[in-house]
Amino acid sequence: MKKITLIPGDGIGPEIANSVVKIIKASGLDIDWDIQTAGSDVVESEGEPLPTRVLDSIKQNKVALKAPVTTPIGNGFRSVNVALRKELDLYANLRPCKNLPNVKTKFDNVDIIVVRENTEDLYAGIERRIDNDTAESIKIITRGASTKIAEFAFDYALKNSRNEVCAVSKANICKLTDGLFLESVREVSKKYPQIKYKEILVDNLCMQLVQDPSRFDVLLLPNLYGDIVSDLCAGLIGGLGVAQGANIGKDCAVFEAVHGSAPDIAGQDKANPTALLLSAVEMLKHINEHSYAEKIDAALARALGGKILTADLGGNAKCSEFTDEVIKYL
Numbered sequence: 001m002k003k004i005t006l007i008p009g010d011g012i013g014p015e016i017a018n019s020v021v022k023i024i025k026a027s028g029l030d031i032d033w034d035i036q037t038a039g040s041d042v043v044e045s046e047g048e049p050l051p052t053r054v055l056d057s058i059k060q061n062k063v064a065l066k067a068p069v070t071t072p073i074g075n076g077f078r079s080v081n082v083a084l085r086k087e088l089d090l091y092a093n094l095r096p097c098k099n100l101p102n103v104k105t106k107f108d109n110v111d112i113i114v115v116r117e118n119t120e121d122l123y124a125g126i127e128r129r130i131d132n133d134t135a136e137s138i139k140i141i142t143r144g145a146s147t148k149i150a151e152f153a154f155d156y157a158l159k160n161s162r163n164e165v166c167a168v169s170k171a172n173i174c175k176l177t178d179g180l181f182l183e184s185v186r187e188v189s190k191k192y193p194q195i196k197y198k199e200i201l202v203d204n205l206c207m208q209l210v211q212d213p214s215r216f217d218v219l220l221l222p223n224l225y226g227d228i229v230s231d232l233c234a235g236l237i238g239g240l241g242v243a244q245g246a247n248i249g250k251d252c253a254v255f256e257a258v259h260g261s262a263p264d265i266a267g268q269d270k271a272n273p274t275a276l277l278l279s280a281v282e283m284l285k286h287i288n289e290h291s292y293a294e295k296i297d298a299a300l301a302r303a304l305g306g307k308i309l310t311a312d313l314g315g316n317a318k319c320s321e322f323t324d325e326v327i328k329y330l
């Protein structure tokens with residue numbers, strides 16, 4: 001039986017993780033879930049939000065499914081999500097944004113792959129308060145990380161029959177940092193003559209995405225712009241409740257939804273488990289369980305076409321009721 005690390009997270013995390021585990025079990029696939037807690041509760045009991053046991057479990061199992069973990073705003077411990085990506089060198093954040101069958105949205109032709117660099121940029125967390133009225137944060141961009149993520153994006157484009165990679169920056173303002181990012185990507189692009197390469201400034205990209213998302217194919221972004229633009233793209237396909245993601249490194253992969261722990265609806269059985277379920281479907285493909293992945297995908301599509309939907313998709317069903325609906329179609 002395949003052993004996979006499961007981080008149930010907090011906020012809506014445990015509710016949606018429970019839903020996904022139930023659906024995978026109902027599909028007939030047996031997984032030995034290695035449950036590893038992380039986050040604020042763990043700080044209280046173990047003194048740190050991301051104990052080494054969590055990292056060791058992922059290193060051993062190579063694959064993890066992770067529900068969201070809350071990060072305190074302004075002060076408190078550093079993001080578990082950022083630390084996990086850095087510790088395991090999960091350098092590529094892959095966020096496919098494609099219209100889902102039966103989910104009505106403003107555009108019906110969205111098919112964008114967001115590739116976000118996952119280890120540096122302003123997320124390096126190098127900040128300091130210079131004096132009472134001034135603070136600074138250091139934006140780190142390296143040729144190594146930029147080249148690695150560019151190679152990932154072009155390889156992905158090639159293997160998945162995509163036509164174009166568009167590098168996103170603000171190199172008109174951040175001339176040195178974003179300039180180095182672009183310089184590195186341009187170099188990589190030369191090795192992929194089959195894939196069209198273009199560049200765009202992030203502000204212009206946001207405007208064009210909400211006007212006509214069909215103009216874009218694979219978007220390649222440094223960490224911060226990638227974080228923001230992938231939420232924008234999630235909005236194009238029905239919101240955070242349906243947007244999937246994966247963090248991929250050389251040795252391990254951690255699959256997780258784009259959204260966070262949604263404290264506003266936590267503990268109320270209201271969350272949409274679709275985003276985490278789609279991330280889990282990608283995880284099943286990653287471990288070569290294609291038939292179960294297809295089975296769950298088909299059942300989800302049928303459930304999304306029905307009337308038992310969570311509030312974010314215009315219904316009034318609970319997370320648990322939607323889960324039962326997906327299971328009904330399996």
Ligand code: NAI
Nearest residue numbers: 068069070071081240241259260261262264265271272312
């Ligand atoms: P959020 O993504 O948790 O929520 C934004 C809005 O989307 C809220 O109105 C929420 O109710 C809604 N939403 C999110 N997921 C949903 C779902 N599955 N079904 C229905 N509605 C859903 O973003 P927010 O509020 O900015 O962040 C909350 C916490 O999550 C913060 O501590 C943040 O640091 C953390 N976070 C964690 C992430 C992770 O674990 N990978 C990623 C993003 C944020």
